[in-house]
Amino acid sequence: MAILPLTASTPRVPLLFRRLHRFHQMDFELALWQLSYLCIAPKQVYRNVYYHKQTKNTWARDDPAILILLFGCLFVAAVGWSVVYSYTPLHAVKLAFIMILRDYLLVGVLTATLLRLFANRVLLSPSSHSSLADSSVEWAYAFDVHTNSFFPFYLTLYVAQLILLPIITKDKWVCLLVGNTLYLAGFGLYIYGVYLGLSALPFLIRAEILLAPLLPLFASYVVSLLGFNIANHVLGAYFGS
Secondary structure, three states: OOOOOOOOOOOOOOHHHHOOOOHHHOOHHHHHHHHHHHHHOHHHHHHHHHHHHHHHOOOOOOOOHHHHHHHHHHHHHHHHHHHHOOOOHHHHHHHHHHHHHHHHHHHHHHHHHHHHHHHHHHHEOHHHHHHOOOOOOOHHHHHHHHHHHHHHHHHHHHHHHHHOHHHHOOOOHHHHHHHHHHHHHHHHHHHHHHHHHHHOOOOEOOHHHHHOOHHHHHHHHHHHOOOOOHHHHHHHHHHOO
């Protein structure tokens, strides 16, 4: 069986990051369209990757506009959470950097690296090994998949959780049900988004394997309904209170 080499065919710093300062070249209208459709029809977003591959010979997006919008969304979320926890403006800025640099970028880099390795080793179609240059998962595309999956996760656990905070932190089983279901939805949407992103590539097979984490996720959710309030524990660890 052919072994996929680990050397990347893309630049060490993806084009997406190298263009972060070129605001005049960013298509924010398209980025807003993608963010909205990631919530209502995520498959529609991935249909565009075929057009992008044909026109620019890469599966990954090269316009960082969606990253700028996500940075802004996370900054707004940080301000909201800082108001709830009575943080100082300086602490609010620190929280924003944590959300952007750690929650989104660092987790994204690690996730993209693991996804690319797993997809190219396990999911690559045998007929694609003869043309690895054109039929392998780019690291930048794996990061795109993380980005696309992160936005519904953000709406669920950074925004909806903030709005429902007075409810989900109460010591009642119904409140526990609402809060724990919110976490099930957030992580479930992320896992499903990863599946959609990689299954959109025509040279990958058995992408359904990526849905396997949904089983232990749901099992953990059912067990947590016996009395474990996920929101209280997660927020306590995240905000130190």
